[in-house]
Amino acid sequence: xxxTDNTTPPTAPAASGSEATANRRTAAAALLALSIGGFGxxxxxxxxxxxxxxVATDLDVTVSQAGHLVGGYALAVVPGxxxxxxxxxxxxxxxxxxxxxxxFVMGNTLSASAPNYEVMLTGRIIxxxxxxxxxxxxxxxxxxxxxxxxxxxxxxxxxxxxxxANVLGVPAGTFxxxxxxxxxxxxxxxxxxxxxxAGLITLVPRTRPEQNQLPIGRQFRTLAGxxxxxxxxxxxLVFGGMFGTFTYVEPLLRDxxxxxxxAIPWLLVLFGVGLFAGNLIGGRAAxxxxxxxxxVLSILLPAVILGLGSVAALPLPTAVMLxxxxxxGFATVPGLQARVLRHATGAATLASATNIxxxxxxxxxxxxxxxxxxxxxxxxxxxxxxxxxxxxxGLALIVVAxxxxxxRSSRRAEVSAPR
Numbered sequence: 195x196x197x198t199d200n201t202t203p204p205t206a207p208a209a210s211g212s213e214a215t216a217n218r219r220t221a222a223a224a225l226l227a228l229s230i231g232g233f234g235x236x237x238x239x240x241x242x243x244x245x246x247x248x249v250a251t252d253l254d255v256t257v258s259q260a261g262h263l264v265g266g267y268a269l270a271v272v273p274g275x276x277x278x279x280x281x282x283x284x285x286x287x288x289x290x291x292x293x294x295x296x297x298f299v300m301g302n303t304l305s306a307s308a309p310n311y312e313v314m315l316t317g318r319i320i321x322x323x324x325x326x327x328x329x330x331x332x333x334x335x336x337x338x339x340x341x342x343x344x345x346x347x348x349x350x351x352x353x354x355x356x357x358x359a360n361v362l363g364v365p366a367g368t369f370x371x372x373x374x375x376x377x378x379x380x381x382x383x384x385x386x387x388x389x390x391x392a393g394l395i396t397l398v399p400r401t402r403p404e405q406n407q408l409p410i411g412r413q414f415r416t417l418a419g420x421x422x423x424x425x426x427x428x429x430x431l432v433f434g435g436m437f438g439t440f441t442y443v444e445p446l447l448r449d450x451x452x453x454x455x456x457a458i459p460w461l462l463v464l465f466g467v468g469l470f471a472g473n474l475i476g477g478r479a480a481x482x483x484x485x486x487x488x489x490v491l492s493i494l495l496p497a498v499i500l501g502l503g504s505v506a507a508l509p510l511p512t513a514v515m516l517x518x519x520x521x522x523g524f525a526t527v528p529g530l531q532a533r534v535l536r537h538a539t540g541a542a543t544l545a546s547a548t549n550i551x552x553x554x555x556x557x558x559x560x561x562x563x564x565x566x567x568x569x570x571x572x573x574x575x576x577x578x579x580x581x582x583x584x585x586x587x588g589l590a591l592i593v594v595a596x597x598x599x600x601x602r603s604s605r606r607a608e609v610s611a612p613r
Contacts, residue, residue: 220399221339225351227393228332231295232355234386235328237363238302238321239267241383244368244462245376246444247455252376253311257445258565263311263318264441265565268557270319275326275551280410282327283543287335288398294324294331295394299387306380317380325554329353330547338401357473360520361466365459372455413541417548421537424595429530429549430556431588432492436523438560439499439581440465443516446574450506464513468520476525480532485596488529492589494522496582503578527553560584 242249242264250260282290301321308314329352336348371379416422447453447461479487498518505511531549538545563584564577572579 220397221348223393223397224339224399225336225348227390227397228291228336228352229355229358230386230393231291231298231328231390232332232352233359233363234355234383234390235298235325236356236359237367237386238298238380238383239264239325240360240364241367241371241379242376243441244364244444244458245371245379246442247448248371248376249314253308253314255311256569257442258569259311261441261561261565261568263315265558265561266315267318267322268437268554268561270322271325271554272551274323275330275547275554278323279327279330279547280413280544282331283410286400286402287331287338288394288400290331291328291335291398292391292394294328295387295391297321298324298328299384299391302380302384302387306377306384322554326547326550329356329550330543333546334543335398335401339399357470360469360524361463365462365466368462369459372459410544413544416538416541417545419537421595422534422545424591425530425534425537426549426552428488428492428588428591428595429534429552430559431584431591432488432495432526432530432556433523433553434556434558434560435499435581435584435586435588436495436519436526436560437557437581438562438564438584439502439577440519440523441557441561442564442568442574442577446506446577447512447516450574451509451512452507453509461513461516464517465520468517468522469524472521472523472525473527475521477528479525480528484529484532484536488526488533489589489592489596491522491526491529492585492592495526496585496589498522499578499582499585503575503582506575506578556584 242260246257246260249263250257253260278294282293298321301317301319301323304317304320305314306317308317332352333349336352340348367379367382370382417426443465444458447458448455453461476487476491479491498515502512502515502519505515530553531546534545534549534552535542560581563580567576567580568574570576
């Protein structure tokens with residue numbers, strides 16, 4: 195159980211100019227190390243989508259089976275976030291993150307050397323155990339390294355690694371994998387993990403565990419509240435629809451649109467540019483009206499996904515829709531994250547990690563439905579149909595939740611009105 199210290203610490207003397215500069219440099223170095231870890235984790239999750247054909251051929255499995263390497267990773271994020279994170283929250287954050295990155299390196303090393311599909315899947319699962327806890331605990335640690343007015347920027351720096359992994363890392367990893375073999379990419383990711391691990395050990399200061407937390411049991415009860423549960427399920431459905439579509443986009447671009455293998459990395463750059471723009475737009479929209487942002491984007495997303503499927507035989511429109519998929523799909527993330535945290539007071543670390551688990555649980559669902567559609571003979575466009583269906587379910591849940599919230603507000607207003 196985490197104990198909250200209610201004593202007031204003595205006021206520290208103001209830091210001199212040189213001390214403040216040194217503190218800023220220390221924080222910047224620590225945030226860089228955290229961001230490198232985020233880059234490696236993001237690359238691990240997403241790069242395989244650009245190498246699906248190569249992986250399937252080398253491991254002698256179908257494309258839909260290779261897609262389960264993405265879904266299996268996403269599913270393994272859930273126990274990592276919900277079980278491992280609470281166990282590590284009582285430890286100093288630096289210790290917890292070092293342990294998580296060790297799992298990450300171990301899993302990717304196993305994936306790189308995997309002799310068959312089963313060993314590859316095992317490596318993916320081991321690496322995934324680090325995912326939720328790294329971002330949940332890392333976000334709290336990043337915020338603790340800077341003054342109050344810079345906490346949001348510090349958390350953004352952690353997630354910048356994830357964004358850069360999608361904008362630059364996935365296209366570059368796809369290119370390297372096509373030239374040197376997909377295994378070379380996982381060896382490089384293992385190296386990135388070792389660099390991040392060294393950075394954590396040498397650059398990140400040792401801090402105390404987060405103090406302003408509810409006891410673990412009450413944190414889980416907070417997550418079980420109706421508003422939080424609704425938010426988590428919405429996250430899973432909306433993002434699962436997008437990711438289920440994206441996972442199978444490489445064979446779609448090759449076999450339906452007719453792009454060459456050498457064009458795939460550049461198309462993934464377009465997706466990454468859309469993702470980057472979507473993060474910025476979605477973040478600003480969520481700052482102003484988070485619920486409205488989620489609603490509007492959840493209306494746009496199924497339209498974009500279906501649009502991608504409908505123009506898949508046309509190279510230029512497909513490239514445009516792929517960019518829009520990245521923009522609209524990832525613009526939903528800030529609003530979905532903000533909605534969960536707003537209703538999970540006293541459980542910030544666990545709520546953050548659990549919402550990341552919800553993203554990945556949705557990924558598993560989306561990839562599984564899309565893979566089943568392909569395996570059932572419905573063609574490489576079918577993931578756009580299953581993806582749109584999931585996002586529409588998420589939209590329906592959002593609408594129902596908003597209507598229920600309005601009815602509750604109306605009832606409270608009637609009860610409190612003077613008679």
